[in-house]
Amino acid sequence: ALDAWYIDDSDEDQRMPHRQNPNQPVSCEDLQKLGIFHFKLNADIYETDPELEKIRKDHGYSYSDIITIAKDTLPNYEDKLKMFFQEHLHLDEEIRYILDGRAYFDVRDKDDRWIRISMVKGDLITLPAGIYHRFTMDETNYTKAMRLFVGEPVWKAYNRPADDTDIRQQYLSSLECA
Numbered sequence: 001a002l003d004a005w006y007i008d009d010s011d012e013d014q015r016m017p018h019r020q021n022p023n024q025p026v027s028c029e030d031l032q033k034l035g036i037f038h039f040k041l042n043a044d045i046y047e048t049d050p051e052l053e054k055i056r057k058d059h060g061y062s063y064s065d066i067i068t069i070a071k072d073t074l075p076n077y078e079d080k081l082k083m084f085f086q087e088h089l090h091l092d093e094e095i096r097y098i099l100d101g102r103a104y105f106d107v108r109d110k111d112d113r114w115i116r117i118s119m120v121k122g123d124l125i126t127l128p129a130g131i132y133h134r135f136t137m138d139e140t141n142y143t144k145a146m147r148l149f150v151g152e153p154v155w156k157a158y159n160r161p162a163d164d165t166d167i168r169q170q171y172l173s174s175l176e177c178a
């Protein structure tokens with residue numbers, strides 16, 4: 001199961017866990033209600049993994065690439081980390097599979113509170129189009145991740161506020177009970 005929690009509001013280093021005391025855990029079911037899904041895979045065999053193949057086939061994730069985020073491997077490391085940590089949304093799903101290392105994804109819940117999701121090797125997560133989110137390294141400063149996409153990737157991020165976009169309105173509607 002994923003480890004996720006509501007973060008505190010201290011402005012110490014974003015790489016720290018920012019847990020509240022006592023910890024305020026968020027369950028996998030809570031995340032599913034926000035449209036977030038998680039798969040646990042064996043990252044040691046990602047190149048030949050039939051489970052990954054099945055997920056890709058079922059969801060149409062035809063595109064993939066691999067990004068290694070570390071000071072020495074990613075050009076403009078500091079700038080990119082700042083960009084990743086800007087609260088934003090996309091017009092498409094964001095799908096990330098941690099192949100090595102670790103990191104955090106922060107997502108807004110329906111009351112606009114930040115949830116931090118701990119992502120370690122083997123975690124694949126899908127964030128729905130229109131959800132506000134951000135990404136940060138943790139204290140280990142190293143992540144290798146597969147980025148998946150349906151068709152040609154569109155990396156464009158809409159920084160908050162993006163509340164007047166159709167995708168944001170559609171996402172908010174999807175959270176309401178029928």
Ligand code: KMT
Pocket residue numbers: 067084094096103134135143145147
């Ligand atoms: C994003 O959209 O913020 C990212 O792609 C972060 C790096 S991928 C783990």
Ligand code: NI
Pocket residue numbers: 088089090094133157
């Ligand atoms: Ni994003």
